[in-house]
Ligand SMILES: Nc1nc2c(ncn2[C@@H]2O[C@H](COP(=O)(O)OP(=O)(O)OP(=O)(O)O)[C@@H](O)[C@H]2O)c(=O)[nH]1
């Protein structure tokens with residue numbers, strides 16, 4: 001809760017940072033990216049909505065686990081409380097871990113850094129000059145735990161260095177890069193699955209209800 005999931009989506013979809021209210025239930029976004037329509041669910045971090053998380057993850061091609069780089073507890077909770085909610089994701093689902101609010105630390109993602117080389121982790125973690133913050137290495141360690149949890153072979157999935165990001169929804173730092181890196185990875189997988197197997201959606205346009213048999217009363 002409060003790590004900036006909705007703000008990241010606003011920044012990406014609407015190109016701006018605006019005040020948010022804590023998400024109720026969840027919110028759906030549709031992004032036209034190149035020639036594809038990408039569906040994105042914004043989940044609610046508040047405790048009473050945690051149960052919904054597994055519903056939003058069902059069949060997901062990618063999941064972005066978000067924490068606040070200024071609160072180690074938010075990274076710990078990703079593992080302790082949220083990881084099990086991703087059990088409903090498809091087996092080849094990609095995981096990205098995003099540390100948001102990097103602008104609140106001294107060392108990266110300030111207004112002037114918004115145009116920095118995307119994807120590049122800047123600054124040193126917990127240097128004398130920077131306030132204490134979560135290290136990118138901690139996020140990478142979680143990524144490796146996720147692979148273990150999902151019994152995936154490290155050699156067959158993208159490396160932790162590629163899937164752990166630091167962002168600022170406030171300045172825009174790395175935000176496009178996160179979403180578009182994932183889209184670039186996910187779209188070919190979905191296209192390949194579509195070409196190989198039957199559609200996973202149910203076509204109800206030609207649905208005919210089964211003939212009703214006369215019900216008999218039984219005593
Ligand atoms: N400084 C700074 N503040 C941010 C950033 N992203 C979000 N915030 C602020 O953090 C607070 C929470 O942001 P939200 O986007 O609503 O967080 P959320 O994760 O969607 O929260 P829930 O919907 O309750 O789970 C708001 O006051 C935002 O303005 C950021 O990158 N930098």
Ligand SMILES: [Mg+2]
Pocket residue numbers: 005006007021022023042043044045
């Ligand atoms: Mg929200």
